[in-house]
Amino acid sequence: MLAMLKYIKPYSRSVVLIVILTLISTLLELLLPTLMANVVDIGIVNADIPYIVNTGGIMVGISLLAVVFTIAVIYLSAKVSLGFGKMVRRDLFVHVENFSLESFNKIGPASLITRTTNDIKQIQDVLNMTLRVMTRAPLMLVGGIILAVTREATLSLIFFVTLPLLVLGIFLIARNAIPLFTTLQQRTDRLNLVIRESLTGVRVIRAFNRVEAEKKRFDDANEAFRDTGIKVNKILSALFPFMMIIMNFTNVAIIWFGALRIDQGAMQVGNMMAFLQYAMMILISLIMLSLTFVMIPRAQASAKRVNEVLQLQAMITDPDVEVKDRGKKGLVEFRDVTFRYSGAEKPAVKNISFLCKPGETTAIVGGTGAGKSTLIQLILRFYDPESGVVLVNGVDTKQLTQKSLRQKIGYVPQKADLFNGTIAENIRFGKPEATDEEVLEVLQIAQAIDFVNEKEEGINSLLQQSGTNLSGGQKQRLSIARALLRKPEIYIFDDSFSALDYQTDAKLRKALKEYIQDGTMIYVGQRISTVQDADQIIVLDQGKIAGIGTHEELVRENTVYQEIVESQLFEEGGRR
């Protein structure tokens, strides 16, 4: 929680103002019972009307002033806490955007969403409450006790019974409720995870008739959330009645013993009324403090979850000084690279060495899980190798800044991620200043121009969320056009032609070859027809290189490649 204090620093002036205003308004409020006692004991007893009117006027003035100050405090506290929330959310978002993929996978998107929204809101709310209570409650408590004791020391003995009782009760309630706050946040995580998976996987769920099973999964998560919520509220619901009992008990005791003392002539009526009000102030301030202390652990649980994310060190960091390009532009080289995902027993790729030259195309083939995508992600430095080096333009990728490395690469991922907005906005993603002509040119090369032109508003047509109003192949083609527009030195296509029919696939690769010319093109392909024209084909088998060569060489000499060719010929034959 303390680590979060730095986010309040920019608001230190507002915080000081809150303290000063609360201080004044609380002192003013503490004056009221004494003035009221004087109205009764001096004004009414002596039938002194001018005194009653004057003192009454002062009391109204004080009340109005206290109200104005309190409104200002409420406004400033809201401003500080909302501003705090905005800054933490922003830092968290930026931090997560720069996360290594490993950290991202470790916490998971559902929990990251909960932490960025719900958890920060918990801290924000408690901060708001604390700002309003932190000066007011202690001052009112101490001031109330001093004024009550100096006014009626004997009657104050009642507090020796009620105050410990109140503190003990609140402590017992809080002790049971606090551990449940962390559980409640975890239940929120789970609920978010289930909702996210159910919504993104809605087609699969329907196709596999899993709607009922998903409903059950959702109900379980929803009920677990509800049950924990009810449990917390059940415990907290005891708080209010308990506090009311203590307050009423104190009232009755004061009136009872006060009446006896008045009867004995040891105390005046006005004095007892003032004492009663101070007693209420003491109890209310104690309740306010206790409630804050009950809420703080809840915010603490959330702050811990937020800090856990903020403190995750970026595993992929930029060098202090960037090394300039040494080799030819577009040169990609793997030197004896081995990489293992965190927690995995076996390396995903092992002792990989190859060279991709500018002006040439390199295709990577291999069975599922052979490590093809892993190789691509190592070039982009989404991960760093366990041993060996990946070089781009003759420089170890660790010695380039991530920005300049990725600036050199046009990447088309396996899953075409598009964003809300028009087609043109999506294509301009990496080069916002590109003209319409440039956009149309890359759409033409990516074989996307026809279906874009068929749309009423052409490149200005809106894409629904992540391009749900497009087919898989259409999304892939837009994602290819997006990478082409940047005119990078290296083009990487991770299985980006799989959703295309044979004819479009062939046309697209031909157009790409003409467009890319001097650039380096690396692509992962599943079909032999897709990879056979490449200048070199890298055959991967269970994370290792089984062979490198042209289609003709590999067909002649490489058994793994021969098996892939045969299995696909068999499939083709089977289909016919």
Ligand SMILES: Nc1ncnc2c1ncn2[C@@H]1O[C@H](COP(=O)(O)OP(=O)(O)OP(=O)(O)O)[C@@H](O)[C@H]1O
């Ligand atoms: N994020 C990850 N964490 C742990 N292991 C992973 C992760 N991603 C992939 N792997 C493992 O690494 C190995 C290589 O995976 P990779 O995605 O590179 O294969 P691929 O050849 O691209 O497969 P496909 O053709 O099915 O896409 C697989 O055994 C896979 O289970």
